[in-house]
Amino acid sequence: MNEVTSRLAEYVLAARLEDIPPDVRKEARRALVNYVGCALGGSRHEAVDITLAALGPLGGPATSAVLGRRERTDPMLASLLNGISSHVHDFDDTTPRNYIHPTSPVASALFAYAGSRRVRGADLELAFILGFEAVSRIGNATYPAHYDAGWHSTGSIGVFGAAIAIGKLLGLSHRQMVWAIGLAATQSCGLREMFGSMAKSFHPGRSAQSGYMAALLAQQNFTAGVQAIEGPRGFAAVQSSAYDLARITHRLGSDFELRVNAYKPFPCGIVVHPTIDACIQLRERHRIDPQHIAAVRLRVAPLVKDLCDKRDIGTGLEGKFSAYHAAAIGLVRGKAGLGEFTDETVNEPLVRQVRSRVESTGDPAVPEDGVRVEVELADGRRFGIELDHSLGNLERPLSDTQLEAKFLDQSSVLTEARARELISACWRIEELDDVSGLVALAVPDA
């Protein structure tokens, strides 16, 4: 595999949209719908405000819109901002084979690019598919060693996808694309030590920005090492104690990792998703009045006890990692959007009351993607449910309608009419002559 960088570049440059199977193109649009919704949902987060305040004054000519914001800036800074907003609620997509969130670093650069230069929707969709594919395959080739070592691969691998996607749009030559991949590799970074702080969302943003820069430099013939992935001191050797680089090029152009992309239905720790899902189903099926709940008994996989066993919580952030809160909002609200993980909701009397009545037991017989729930009402009636696959996982993917509902739940910065127009533009992206029109729809009115 001493030519993997070169072969990857070759494939990316040769690929045409008509060579991509229709189901993959459809999945790309689903990923973009999910992505734009997440970017809108995170666009007012403090981390975005701070980044704009700190770096906006140093930004270049303001050609590019930022998703969900009225401020404009240069495309590299816009890449950073889009990356932060789309990941800051941990609500973006995940490829379960390697736990990377591949869309954020790639699409964040692409939509920023679309602000600075005219780009056809079909070209952007293709560049996105190729960037996503590169991230996922490099991720597969180095998983789990790279992630286990402490790298936040969404950033440390995402940078390759951003460079490749922007490089594709720029029309790089083969050697330029090889250099772009090299300049991406040598900017690969992002430590899991940052989890729990704003710096986590900085990772996809910075990787989008760094990949963008890599492509711009390569376009002007800034040279880099040509075996950046496979070389003796390249990305794989340095940043992954074990790897199988054949996975990067095996059936390239035939197999597509977009087919195994997953969309979170709930903006919280993935291990409590089955609990939320089950409790929503119980509530609907039995028309449970949360006022009358006497007890909730969860049987969960032991991993859930390890990660999300805190009942006595006070903040929205804590709520994202509490199986007790998960059960409570499922039963009280019948949904779990951004509004269910605010400090207010966590402290709402009825939510607190139900949460206090939840008990949780670890049970190795329960699959990690499942749960057993029993609800007992004040009148003694009991309702139970057994779930083995949670909504949003590959066995039970979100429908297009559910993706749209997730989008609308996050798009309060826009009017509903505008949000629906934007969703429609994402579905029709292959037909768009210029993606800047789509990006403009994501900018709130004054």
Next chain:
Amino acid sequence: MNEVTSRLAEYVLAARLEDIPPDVRKEARRALVNYVGCALGGSRHEAVDITLAALGPLGGPATSAVLGRRERTDPMLASLLNGISSHVHDFDDTTPRNYIHPTSPVASALFAYAGSRRVRGADLELAFILGFEAVSRIGNATYPAHYDAGWHSTGSIGVFGAAIAIGKLLGLSHRQMVWAIGLAATQSCGLREMFGSMAKSFHPGRSAQSGYMAALLAQQNFTAGVQAIEGPRGFAAVQSSAYDLARITHRLGSDFELRVNAYKPFPCGIVVHPTIDACIQLRERHRIDPQHIAAVRLRVAPLVKDLCDKRDIGTGLEGKFSAYHAAAIGLVRGKAGLGEFTDETVNEPLVRQVRSRVESTGDPAVPEDGVRVEVELADGRRFGIELDHSLGNLERPLSDTQLEAKFLDQSSVLTEARARELISACWRIEELDDVSGLVALAVPDA
């Protein structure tokens, strides 16, 4: 050592220039003289031209001068450009304990900062000393494992120094400085696989820029992990298989790594420095006319045979790693500045003739920093020299006068009068009310 990040931040924030011993402050100024000369010398390199062409149009308000250039740009892009120019000829300083070039990432950010905000020379000197110290100590704590793994530590560790230096000037609080170090750690990158390409010089540049960004974000309270260096998934654990973090804080404020900083006399592979040095001495001592040289016999450390054994060369870059070329220019030119490593010089008839008459033998008895040279003239006379320590190493540091000569040799973008004025401003930096005046001297006239 679970508070090393916090303690480092604490020290940096408390440090005052009057607490720094005079010899260390003097050495800081020597490092800055050496740095500014190198930045001038590299300022017209293609890598700088390309970066300006690629990224200049996306740069922000042009507050900052770039050393050696007439273009102005924003301070973060100026940091990148200064970092590239000052390292691109591999002529900047080195701390022999860890082979880092610490000044480039730190000073590149500082002189860019001085373009955008008023900063007193004494404050810049202090910030430089602290940034240099942080880089060197983190380097010592993780050497050799971090470097051996394939990291170009000038970039991957330089980023800490840039963040700390800029953070010191911005007046960060303790928690902000901890975040700045965290945001630096999570941008630590730079692969040795890039050696031999322009991307090598990109490393100190990008680390200067990333460190600058880290400090700006932290100033606005962008949060990061607070154990970025020592945490279980922090910099040391992830990027170094072995480390001794006590070296970061041991005798902090008492011992200074600037005392063991070394300045290269020649812009080429360090292992051929003894050969150049010895040949210059032979030429001067015996008034050798290179036309009459019949044979040159080198006895070198085996390492030199491993790394620099190519006689048949055609480019300046190859000349930097050829013991044969090293001997030839020492004997023909009596010096080895940037002009001795051009394609023209490598192909000059007399240089070629002498180079063809050089023989080289590996000898384990010769120290790595030494050489044995015998020159035989056409008339049969023979002159020999044994060198055990080469000029520029800690045992034989460059004098202030030699540093100035090195500066002048690299400052062809300025008039000699202007270059001398700039050197003088560097020596007097502690007295300067505003460093922007010094930076302005480094900008060529139209």
